[in-house]
Amino acid sequence: MKSDDDPEQVIEARGLRRSYTGGFEAVSGITFSVARGEVFALLGTNGAGKTSTVELLEGLAAPSGGTVRVLGHDPYRERAAVRPRIGVMLQEGGFPSELTVAETARMWAGCTSGARPVGQALDLVGLGARARVRVKQLSGGERRRLDLALALLGTPEVLFLDEPTTGLDAEGRRDTWELVRRLRDGGTTVLLTTHYLEEAESLADRLAIMHQGRIVTSGTPAEVTASRPSRIRFRLPDGVPAARLPLSLRAAESDGRRIEIRTHELQSALGELLCWAEESGVRLEGLDARSASLEEAFLDIADTTALTETVGM
Numbered sequence: 001m002k003s004d005d006d007p008e009q010v011i012e013a014r015g016l017r018r019s020y021t022g023g024f025e026a027v028s029g030i031t032f033s034v035a036r037g038e039v040f041a042l043l044g045t046n047g048a049g050k051t052s053t054v055e056l057l058e059g060l061a062a063p064s065g066g067t068v069r070v071l072g073h074d075p076y077r078e079r080a081a082v083r084p085r086i087g088v089m090l091q092e093g094g095f096p097s098e099l100t101v102a103e104t105a106r107m108w109a110g111c112t113s114g115a116r117p118v119g120q121a122l123d124l125v126g127l128g129a130r131a132r133v134r135v136k137q138l139s140g141g142e143r144r145r146l147d148l149a150l151a152l153l154g155t156p157e158v159l160f161l162d163e164p165t166t167g168l169d170a171e172g173r174r175d176t177w178e179l180v181r182r183l184r185d186g187g188t189t190v191l192l193t194t195h196y197l198e199e200a201e202s203l204a205d206r207l208a209i210m211h212q213g214r215i216v217t218s219g220t221p222a223e224v225t226a227s228r229p230s231r232i233r234f235r236l237p238d239g240v241p242a243a244r245l246p247l248s249l250r251a252a253e254s255d256g257r258r259i260e261i262r263t264h265e266l267q268s269a270l271g272e273l274l275c276w277a278e279e280s281g282v283r284l285e286g287l288d289a290r291s292a293s294l295e296e297a298f299l300d301i302a303d304t305t306a307l308t309e310t311v312g313m
């Protein structure tokens with residue numbers, strides 16, 4: 001167990017709450033920590049409270065309950081100590097659209113202590129060649145990259161990325177992932193929110209899934225998916241009814257010839273199925289066996305929570 005003032009815990013949230021005017025509570029007592037050099041992803045359905053949480057971590061608002069520490073400080077009350085050491089990429093940058101990319105970055109660098117050269121920040125995000133273009137002429141994806149370049153200007157120890165790849169094409173997304181990995185390898189701690197489960201699966205060392213202001217599950221991507229069943233799918237040939245499957249594989253969902261087996265013992269279930277098929281001379285069409293993905297875990301959680309709410313449990 002890490003102690004309260006463990007210097008390796010760069011972000012620590014304990015029982016964190018946030019209420020908006022009118023009393024609506026968007027963040028309802030969440031606890032998590034992020035170690036130095038980790039990439040941590042906050043996932044969740046729309047309105048789950050991710051942005052509300054990230055804004056508390058960035059010191060943009062004060063929590064209505066609980067505590068938050070970033071680099072050992074309260075980011076709201078001790079903003080002057082924290083701000084120069086963090087980089088923030090908001091969901092909406094909102095720059096003056098008449099300025100060029102380089103002018104925007106220079107303006108931002110003027111407000112950033114120890115800013116790296118503007119050209120270097122633009123090169124990091126692949127915008128070097130667009131330095132003289134006006135912001136209003138950038139595509140949505142390029143604006144997102146400019147947002148990221150500005151967040152990187154101060155060579156931050158902790159980087160907050162709110163949906164960093166929304167609006168990027170597949171190549172832009174991969175480039176951003178590569179950059180985040182390079183930053184992490186250089187010791188930067190990264191907290192990101194995303195709607196792309198593939199992004200979290202590929203980038204995050206650990207993640208938390210939020211729903212209605214609470215963390216429903218957290219851990220490494222492997223831990224979060226471990227409790228979910230693997231799936232085996234195939235089609236039986238005409239004339240072979242599902243009832244001919246071995247008893248242990250009958251708990252399958254069957255839609256005529258299409259069979260789906262969910263199992264926590266993928267290797268043994270698959271072995272048994274293949275032996276049966278071999279011995280019975282049955283050819284399994286479209287055979288597909290896979291472990292649970294983060295997407296399946298996420299959808300399961302969203303469905304379970306919705307169901308729990310519906311039945312008032």
Ligand SMILES: Nc1ncnc2c1ncn2[C@@H]1O[C@H](COP(=O)(O)OP(=O)(O)OP(=O)(O)O)[C@@H](O)[C@H]1O
Nearest residue numbers: 020021024026044045046047048049050051052053
């Ligand atoms: N300024 C505000 N005043 C009142 N309610 C707000 C305010 N900002 C956000 N909310 C509400 O708080 C809840 C959480 O919003 P938040 O933006 O944190 O969610 P999110 O997980 O980031 O969602 P998304 O994935 O859609 O960006 C939502 O119900 C939202 O309507």
